[in-house]
Amino acid sequence: MVQGKKSGQIIAASDAEKKVLEILATVPDPEVPVLSVLDLGVVRNISVLETGSEKTITKDGEPATDEIRITYTPTYTGCPAMDVMKTQMRIALLEKGYTNVQFEQVLSPAWTTDWMTEAGKQKLKAYGIAPPQYKQAVCTPDAFQQEEAIQCPRCNSYHTKLVSQFGSTACKALYQCVDCREPFDYFKCH
Amino acid sequence: MTKQYLIDYTLQLADNALILAQRNSEWCGHGPVLEQDIAISNISLDLIGQARNFYQYAATLIGGNATEDSLAYLRDAIDFKNNLISEILNGDWAQTVLRQFLVSTYQFYLYDALQKSPDQQLAAIAEKALKEVTYHVRWSSEWVIRLGDGTSESKQRIEKALEEIWPYTGELFIPVQHETDAVTAGIGVDPKMIEENWKQKVSTVFSEATLTLPPQNIWMHTGGKNGIHTEYLGYILAEMQFMQRAYPSAEW
Structure with a gap:
C-alpha cells in the first residue's frame, strides 16, 4: 500500500489490498455514521499477506485465508469509538471470509483532521x-x-x-x- | 530487564492523568451549566485516554500478567505516584478550574519536552496528548480569567481556591529519585527545566485575571510521587476500584 502525499490517505497497491479497502470503506464511525473509517483517516496502513491462490487446509481443518494487518491511529486518546471501529472492521472482514486480521495502534504521527477525505468533509456538511x-x-x-x-x-x-x-x-x-x-x-x- | 525507574516514571505520568480524570468526572451531571459539564467531562475523557496509553506501555515494560486494568484497579494508594494536586478535592467550580489550569499548563510543557524523548513510546504518547492538553490549557485559563476578573463573588472564590491549591504546586517541580534517574538516562523531562515556562504562563494568565501570584517561599506539600498521599486518594480508589475488588476479574 502507498500513502497519498497530500491527504495522507491510503491507496491500494494491489488487487488484494483494493478488496480490503473496499470492505473497510463500508465500516462507519459509530459516532458520526456518515463517515467511514477511511473518510476519518484513522486507518493508516494495510497490508495483505497472501497465502497463495489454492486454498490450503490448516491443521485445524480450516481453509487458510490471507492475513490482513491494519495499522490505525486514534482520533483522540480517550475516544471510546475506536474500540467499536476495530470490532466493526473485524466483523466486516470476517463476513467476507478474512479470519486472520491483526491490528496495530500507532500514535505518531498524531492523527489530524487534515487526514479526513474531501468526500468525508462533504458528507459531514450534508449531515x-x-x-x-x-x-x-x-x-x-x-x-x-x-x-x-x-x-x-x-x-x-x-x-x-x-x-x-x-x-x-x-x-x-x-x-x-x-x-x-x-x-x-x-x-x-x- | 527493564529499568525500574522507567516503569515508575511511566506510572507517574499515568497516575497523574487517571486520578485527575477521576476527580473531574465527579462533575458529570453536576456542572454549573450543561456546556461546561460536557467540557469538564470531555477533559476527563482525554485524561483517561492518556492514562490508558501510559498504563499500556507500563504493562509491557513490567511484563507478566500486568495489564492497563491491573495497574489502574489493583494497586493500592502507596503504589500510586501522582502529584498530590491531582487528588485534592474538587471544591467549588473556581477550585476545579484553577487546579485544571495549573495542571494542564504543567502537562503542556512536560509533554512538549517529552515528545522529543528518545523513548519512542513515551514520545508518541506525549505528541498525541499535547494536542488535547492545548485545548485544556485554553479552556481552563479562560475560566481563571473570567472568574478572577469577574464579579466580587467570583473573585473572592478564586482567591480562596488559589490559597487552597497553590501549596500543592511546588511538588510538580521537585524531582524524586525515579524522575532524576529518567532524566540522567536522557529519557525523562527534568521538572526544573519546565518550571520557568510554567511560571511565565501562570503569571501571564494571573495578571489578566487580576490575581496576585503567591509569594515565592511558602511551604509546599510533597510526597505523592513517592506514594505518600493525602487521605483523599484512599476515597478515590475506594470508589474507582470497588468493582474489581468486590468482583475480581469482572468483565462486561
Whole structure:
C-alpha cells in the first residue's frame, strides 16, 4: 500500500489490498455514521499477506485465508469509538471470509483532521456537522483568541458563534448560527 | 530487564492523568451549566485516554500478567505516584478550574519536552496528548480569567481556591529519585527545566485575571510521587476500584 502525499490517505497497491479497502470503506464511525473509517483517516496502513491462490487446509481443518494487518491511529486518546471501529472492521472482514486480521495502534504521527477525505468533509456538511477548516488554524493554548469563522452547515452563513470548545464527542465543538439560530456541531481542527 | 525507574516514571505520568480524570468526572451531571459539564467531562475523557496509553506501555515494560486494568484497579494508594494536586478535592467550580489550569499548563510543557524523548513510546504518547492538553490549557485559563476578573463573588472564590491549591504546586517541580534517574538516562523531562515556562504562563494568565501570584517561599506539600498521599486518594480508589475488588476479574 502507498500513502497519498497530500491527504495522507491510503491507496491500494494491489488487487488484494483494493478488496480490503473496499470492505473497510463500508465500516462507519459509530459516532458520526456518515463517515467511514477511511473518510476519518484513522486507518493508516494495510497490508495483505497472501497465502497463495489454492486454498490450503490448516491443521485445524480450516481453509487458510490471507492475513490482513491494519495499522490505525486514534482520533483522540480517550475516544471510546475506536474500540467499536476495530470490532466493526473485524466483523466486516470476517463476513467476507478474512479470519486472520491483526491490528496495530500507532500514535505518531498524531492523527489530524487534515487526514479526513474531501468526500468525508462533504458528507459531514450534508449531515449537519460543520467540517474542519481547510486551512486550519492550529489550536494554541492562548486564552480568548480570535475565533475562526465557521460556516453554518444549514444556511451557509459565516455569522456564527462558538458556544463551547467541547461538544457531544471529543472531536467536536459546539457552535450556534446567529442568522438562522440553529445550534450545530463543528468537527474541530486537531 | 527493564529499568525500574522507567516503569515508575511511566506510572507517574499515568497516575497523574487517571486520578485527575477521576476527580473531574465527579462533575458529570453536576456542572454549573450543561456546556461546561460536557467540557469538564470531555477533559476527563482525554485524561483517561492518556492514562490508558501510559498504563499500556507500563504493562509491557513490567511484563507478566500486568495489564492497563491491573495497574489502574489493583494497586493500592502507596503504589500510586501522582502529584498530590491531582487528588485534592474538587471544591467549588473556581477550585476545579484553577487546579485544571495549573495542571494542564504543567502537562503542556512536560509533554512538549517529552515528545522529543528518545523513548519512542513515551514520545508518541506525549505528541498525541499535547494536542488535547492545548485545548485544556485554553479552556481552563479562560475560566481563571473570567472568574478572577469577574464579579466580587467570583473573585473572592478564586482567591480562596488559589490559597487552597497553590501549596500543592511546588511538588510538580521537585524531582524524586525515579524522575532524576529518567532524566540522567536522557529519557525523562527534568521538572526544573519546565518550571520557568510554567511560571511565565501562570503569571501571564494571573495578571489578566487580576490575581496576585503567591509569594515565592511558602511551604509546599510533597510526597505523592513517592506514594505518600493525602487521605483523599484512599476515597478515590475506594470508589474507582470497588468493582474489581468486590468482583475480581469482572468483565462486561
